[in-house]
Amino acid sequence: xxxPTPDASVLARRAEIVxxxxxxxxxxxxxxxxxxxxxxETDALTAYRQLPMVVVLPNTTEQVSQxxxxxxxxxxxxxxxxxGTSLSxxxxxxxDGIILGLGKFNKIVDIxxxxxxxxxxxxxxxxxITNAVAHEGFYYAPDPSSQIACTxxxxxxxxxxxVHCLKYGLTTNNVLGxxxxxxxxxxxxxxGKHLDSDGYDLLGVMTGSEGLLGVVTEVTVRILxxxxxxxxxxxxxxxxxxxxxxxxxxxAAGIIPGGxxxxxxxxxxxxxxxxxxxxxxxxxxxxxxELDGPEAEVHHLIxxxxxxxxxxxxxxxxxxxxxxxxxxFWAGRKAAFPAVGRISPDYLCMDGTxxxxxxxxxxxxxxxMSVKHGLRVANVFHAGDxxxxxLILYDANKPGELQAAEDFGADILKxxxxxxxxxxxxxxxxxxxxxxxxxxxxxxxxxxxxxxxxAFDPEALLNPGKVFPQLHRCAELGRMHIHRGQLxxxxxxxx
Amino acid sequence: xxxHSNKSVLKPADADQALExxxxxxxxxxxxxxxxxxxxxxxxxxxxxxxxxxxxDLTGVTxxxxxxxxxxxRAGTPLAELEALLAENRQQFAFEPTDFGPLLGxxxxxxxxxxxxxxxxxGPRRVKAGAARDHFLGFQAISGRGEAFxxxxxxxxxxxxxxxxxxxxxxxxxLTVLTEVTLKVLxxxxxxxTVLIRALDDATAIRVMALALQSPYExxxxxHVPASLAGALGVEEVAGGAATAIRLEGFGPSIEYxxxxxxxxxxxxxxxxxxxxxxSLVFWAALRDVKPFVSTPERLVWRLSVPPADGARVVAxxxxxxxxxxxxxxxxxxxxxxxxxxxxxGAGQAAIRGAIGLSGGHATLVRAPDxxxxxxxxxxPQQAPLAALSARVKETLDPKRxxxxxxMYAGV
Ligand SMILES: Cc1cc2nc3c(=O)[nH]c(=O)nc-3n(C[C@H](O)[C@H](O)[C@H](O)COP(=O)(O)OP(=O)(O)OC[C@H]3O[C@@H](n4cnc5c(N)ncnc54)[C@H](O)[C@@H]3O)c2cc1C
Numbered sequence: 001x002x003x004p005t006p007d008a009s010v011l012a013r014r015a016e017i018v019x020x021x022x023x024x025x026x027x028x029x030x031x032x033x034x035x036x037x038x039x040x041e042t043d044a045l046t047a048y049r050q051l052p053m054v055v056v057l058p059n060t061t062e063q064v065s066q067x068x069x070x071x072x073x074x075x076x077x078x079x080x081x082x083x084g085t086s087l088s089x090x091x092x093x094x095x096d097g098i099i100l101g102l103g104k105f106n107k108i109v110d111i112x113x114x115x116x117x118x119x120x121x122x123x124x125x126x127x128x129i130t131n132a133v134a135h136e137g138f139y140y141a142p143d144p145s146s147q148i149a150c151t152x153x154x155x156x157x158x159x160x161x162x163v164h165c166l167k168y169g170l171t172t173n174n175v176l177g178x179x180x181x182x183x184x185x186x187x188x189x190x191x192g193k194h195l196d197s198d199g200y201d202l203l204g205v206m207t208g209s210e211g212l213l214g215v216v217t218e219v220t221v222r223i224l225x226x227x228x229x230x231x232x233x234x235x236x237x238x239x240x241x242x243x244x245x246x247x248x249x250x251x252a253a254g255i256i257p258g259g260x261x262x263x264x265x266x267x268x269x270x271x272x273x274x275x276x277x278x279x280x281x282x283x284x285x286x287x288x289x290e291l292d293g294p295e296a297e298v299h300h301l302i303x304x305x306x307x308x309x310x311x312x313x314x315x316x317x318x319x320x321x322x323x324x325x326x327x328x329f330w331a332g333r334k335a336a337f338p339a340v341g342r343i344s345p346d347y348l349c350m351d352g353t354x355x356x357x358x359x360x361x362x363x364x365x366x367x368x369m370s371v372k373h374g375l376r377v378a379n380v381f382h383a384g385d386x387x388x389x390x391l392i393l394y395d396a397n398k399p400g401e402l403q404a405a406e407d408f409g410a411d412i413l414k415x416x417x418x419x420x421x422x423x424x425x426x427x428x429x430x431x432x433x434x435x436x437x438x439x440x441x442x443x444x445x446x447x448x449x450x451x452x453x454x455a456f457d458p459e460a461l462l463n464p465g466k467v468f469p470q471l472h473r474c475a476e477l478g479r480m481h482i483h484r485g486q487l488x489x490x491x492x493x494x495x
Numbered sequence: 496x497x498x499h500s501n502k503s504v505l506k507p508a509d510a511d512q513a514l515e516x517x518x519x520x521x522x523x524x525x526x527x528x529x530x531x532x533x534x535x536x537x538x539x540x541x542x543x544x545x546x547x548x549x550x551x552d553l554t555g556v557t558x559x560x561x562x563x564x565x566x567x568x569r570a571g572t573p574l575a576e577l578e579a580l581l582a583e584n585r586q587q588f589a590f591e592p593t594d595f596g597p598l599l600g601x602x603x604x605x606x607x608x609x610x611x612x613x614x615x616x617x618g619p620r621r622v623k624a625g626a627a628r629d630h631f632l633g634f635q636a637i638s639g640r641g642e643a644f645x646x647x648x649x650x651x652x653x654x655x656x657x658x659x660x661x662x663x664x665x666x667x668x669x670l671t672v673l674t675e676v677t678l679k680v681l682x683x684x685x686x687x688x689t690v691l692i693r694a695l696d697d698a699t700a701i702r703v704m705a706l707a708l709q710s711p712y713e714x715x716x717x718x719h720v721p722a723s724l725a726g727a728l729g730v731e732e733v734a735g736g737a738a739t740a741i742r743l744e745g746f747g748p749s750i751e752y753x754x755x756x757x758x759x760x761x762x763x764x765x766x767x768x769x770x771x772x773x774x775s776l777v778f779w780a781a782l783r784d785v786k787p788f789v790s791t792p793e794r795l796v797w798r799l800s801v802p803p804a805d806g807a808r809v810v811a812x813x814x815x816x817x818x819x820x821x822x823x824x825x826x827x828x829x830x831x832x833x834x835x836x837x838x839x840x841g842a843g844q845a846a847i848r849g850a851i852g853l854s855g856g857h858a859t860l861v862r863a864p865d866x867x868x869x870x871x872x873x874x875x876p877q878q879a880p881l882a883a884l885s886a887r888v889k890e891t892l893d894p895k896r897x898x899x900x901x902x903m904y905a906g907v
Binding site: 112113114115116117137138158159161165169170172173177182186187188189190192193194195196197198199200201202203204205207208209213225226227228248251252254255256293294295296297299300301353354355356357382385386387420421422423424425426427428429433437440441442444445446448449451452453454455456467478480482 | 521522560561562563564585615617621622625626628629638640641642643644645646648649650651652653654655656657658659660661662664665666670681682683684685705708709710711712713745746748749751752753756800801802803829830854855856857859874875877878880881883884885887888890891892894895903904
């Protein structure tokens with residue numbers, strides 16, 4: 001993976017830089033020993049590793065501001081890091097950069113039931129927010145599978161999703177405010193406990209910006225009351241087409257389930273062998289449809305979905321009759337990644353999104369690619385919104401397999417774009433999909449995005465080497481070519 | 496907006512012509528006023544522009560796949576046309592955009608989808624479904640650098656690159672010329688009904704709305720209208736006195752069940768009544784379009800966005816400072832529509848923004864004569880670092896200040 005060339009002059013000044021950082025963040029907060037930095041060398045895209053120059057763990061916003069200001073002034077790159085669960089290499093260190101870890105920002109700042117908000121420091125885990133309000137019957141809706149580990153700051157940076165996002169939205173639809181620090185040290189508050197931000201919606205731009213625009217130091221999210229009832233259907237289909245048809249028919253009937261997840265045969269088998277959830281082994285596609293809400297509604301909709309499933313050719317239907325049974329339905333899906341990890345030494349988790357109706361085509365083509373690259377693939381999908389997670393099985397110890405897996409992955413993502421979808425639905429571009437960006441965007445599109453970065457970080461010091469395949473200097477991007485004196489189209493109606 | 500009469504109008508027939516017009520304006524360094532059907536022309540600060548770029552000929556649906564919950568249309572397509580198409584398929588834009596036409600002295604039903612998105616409109620369903628920004632998936636646009644570009648896509652789950660759709664939603668046409676927009680659509684609810692609790696004062700109403708919004712009964716609207724304004728909504732059943740309204744939407748059996756639960760939950764606070772589908776639809780549309788203040792055009796109208804629980808306190812504070820002020824609440828108290836007397840000192844901004852003060856939130860002067868909007872801060876003034884950042888963002892998309900310059904903030 002090509003990363004920005006380390007700056008020799010910065011590396012030469014390492015000792016001086018460490019001292020300067022120690023003056024800002026005293027004691028344990030600056031880690032410069034190789035062995036102690038080892039845990040920061042990768043995130044959940046473990047194929048890539050790099051020791052950072054130094055790790056800084058501030059614990060106040062003021063410290064973050066001073067660290068960034070210092071780095072900006074002397075030209076040091078900064079990689080923010082939450083829990084390091086990024087699947088796209090977003091938190092991959094740079095040899096000449098610091099890792100700015102937000103782990104010490106781990107407190108809930110305020111719980112406000114009247115306004116239905118929680119304000120937390122960015123290092124609080126996603127589940128930590130729900131846990132803080134669960135005793136009052138509330139929860140935070142976006143629920144990535146990594147929720148026990150990933151941080152709310154990382155969720156903002158990646159605009160993370162989860163199985164409940166179909167009905168309740170992604171991170172971006174559930175964040176009300178943040179405090180952030182720019183590379184120049186400016187501390188800025190966006191939004192708050194009110195519903196819409198004033199001025200430009202920079203909160204919306206920050207969400208999903210992969211740590212390239214600013215460092216998030218506080219987050220206010222909206223919490224929801226737990227639904228009265230949750231019930232799930234486990235529906236088996238003889239083909240992925242009929243499964244896909246069923247998803248479309250449910251939505252066409254005006255039903256937006258709390259969650260709607262699909263697995264293909266390899267994923268069903270891996271999961272069943274791992275957790276023994278009682279999944280049918282003779283079906284090609286398995287759909288979990290979860291309905292949540294008031295009891296009367298769930299009761300009504302379970303019947304509707306069952307009818308739809310039957311008309312779509314379902315060969316097996318189970319309806320959860322207890323909370324335990326519902327959890328069993330989910331157990332296999334939730335354990336799909338580790339289950340696949342059991343049957344293969346390594347796997348790559350892809351994350352494209354497609355228009356749902358393209359599912360049969362994409363699955364067929366993926367099967368062909370699997371033969372071509374000589375690697376197996378298991379599929380889990382957020383079926384309701386067309387977000388695919390093909391898991392490509394490989395063995396890093398076999399020469400050439402990592403490369404083959406990456407090529408296979410790239411082919412899948414290009415196919416997603418080709419059928420009208422996108423490279424990444426929730427895991428981010430990071431380093432993983434960086435060099436595929438040209439397949440989705442033109443140079444003009446990408447340059448415009450980079451110009452927005454220039455407004456936040458003109459020296460391009462915050463998390464460089466991620467997201468954009470080419471780095472341009474801001475001065476170069478700012479240049480404009482103007483053709484003087486051209487008249488607008490002569491037949492333009494003017495009056 | 497200087498005098499409209501002596502402004503020359505450029506009316507491109509398609510996106511290519513719009514691009515040509517923008518390139519020409521850049522080369523002439525002459526600012527453009529971007530308009531669709533002009534229903535929100537009087538929203539924002541008046542600004543100087545020698546030419547109007549009328550985008551109302553960029554019309555037509557370019558993609559609609561009901562089962563995929565997605566629709567794309569050229570930016571000048573009338574909202575009414577899109578809503579009719581969606582209704583045929585029992586779908587809707589769930590963010591329920593406000594129609595500012597009548598409030599600002601124009602006709603109803605005039606706005607275009609590009610304008611709706613550019614102003615990030617949202618109606619009462621905001622508490623459940625979000626605003627235009629939350630449904631805006633992608634766009635094609637022309638930058639103030641004279642380049643056509645795109646961002647986002649047609650799928651809901653998409654984190655590929657920065658979410659520039661959010662930036663453009665609510666930028667009031669100061670960053671780009673939108674030529675085509677893609678939005679998420681959702682099933683329209685099968686039925687709707689409103690639970691009314693009568694005769695509550697503002698503070699109690701805020702508590703009642705909070706209880707409803709904290710409940711698991713999927714409230715799709717929570718508003719409070721004091722007695723003095725209840726009559727102006729045009730719904731006979733509501734006219735009699737203060738009304739705190741909780742909207743329910745969904746499948747018949749579910750509504751029936753939730754209405755019963757809410758009656759049990761809130762009945763202790765006041766008399767409970769129900770509005771059936773038809774009056775309910777009229778009520779929420781009137782509330783959304785600020786109907787209570789349409790018939791008194793001389794008064795200044797402010798829109799306040801505050802933490803919901805602070806709504807009543809903020810309004811009481813303002814009433815103490817500005818005699819004659821009247822307000823009603825949407826979004827559980829988080830959205831305050833406020834009318835004040837025309838002569839108020841500085842358009843009331845010091846009193847209003849002072850009252851919002853530390854709770855956080857902001858106030859926008861929505862209706863006032865040009866002269867007042869030219870001298871008052873129409874949008875909430877921002878702290879220096881944020882204002883500087885916003886100006887730098889403007890610079891990236893519109894370095895020559897061609898698009899609606901100064902409509903939001905001077906120099907932006
Ligand atoms: C087993 C597993 C399952 C997963 N399931 C899901 C899933 O269902 N849905 C989903 O969306 N994702 C999922 N992920 C991906 C990952 O958990 C999310 O992207 C998560 O939001 C990352 O959070 P983090 O705290 O680990 O961030 P990191 O990995 O530490 O960082 C991610 C990015 O955010 C930036 N960043 C972190 N904190 C900050 C901050 N405070 N300010 C600015 N930038 C910051 C970093 O620079 C980096 O670019 C999964 C990952 C794993 C390993």
